[in-house]
Amino acid sequence: MKKIKYLLAISALFFVTACDKADSVIFEDKSTAVTVSKEGWTVTASSFSADVAPTGTPEKLIDNDSKTFWHTDYSVVTPYPHWVLIDMKKEVKMISVGLTNRYAATPNAVGMKKFKIEGSSDGATFTSLGEFNFIISNDLQNFPVSSAKAYRYLKVTALEPQRVGTNHTFLAEIDVFGVK
Template sequence: MKKITYMILAFALLAISACDENDAVLFKDESTAITADRKAWTITASSFSTSEGTNGSPQRLLDGDRLTYWHTDYSVVTPYPHWVLLDMKVATKMISVGVTNRYAATPNAVGMKKFKLEASNDGTAFTSLGEFNFAISNDLQNFPVPSATAYRYLKLTALETQRVGTNHTFLSEIDVFAVK
């Protein structure tokens, strides 16, 4: 009877893990992944603000400081979608992409609500890695992606706003967790 119970439990866990869940998950298994080194990476964006002082630039997404941020240009009304494109310089087998919202004492309730991740090896033809919901939080949010193929480029496209009537978005950091 115990063997049957364990087999049913194992099957249930396998079935649950096979579900296609596209919401943020807490990624804790550091035994199978490393944080990719961002030092040589470059980044471009669909737009960015030049009136945010030292903030606004997409390079802020790679500086390791959660108090700095990229902000889309809001001097002109540019509706969604907004995107950032990372060139990781080498093909990387990603396991998860970590995204951190612009920090605020009360987590920002504007910015993106839904986004997609895409990957490419030439920066032109992209493969979908999934669409995800972004929570209102100051914490790093991790989004698992298929790891069978290594990709050089990663594109995050903000698809939908948290608050109807806002046209901009912002983020603090983007991290990639890769196969060891």
């Protein structure tokens, strides 16, 4: 009996790791969650492309328009990691963070694969809220954060690209879902 349980556990682990799916979730019960307003938020980034107006700058991540996007600097090839830092101006107890990919107009527009989410009360000392995988999709992807604490700052750091050898990344929107 122990041997069967062991084989089932190994099989389940293999299946989960072999699927290489994103770690996003869909919340069916929204009775305890609310979309946090982005009004007054500010955002900075490790780099950005200011020369591709009207897109490219970090502010596009919080403009509620999935047709605009932040993009790392086109003119300077900087390897991963890349980060964005949002000051939500007040502490928020987060349930999940939603990321919307830049609309992939070409097969080359693939962006990040692995990333981490961190929270901070002071913008200097960060607590890990999880590492996740991002899939190439134009849909909002929600990532649950393991936080019993409220944070003012949210940092998303792209750790690895979808395609080996690429150095740039991008996102259209970042949303935060918090406790009602």
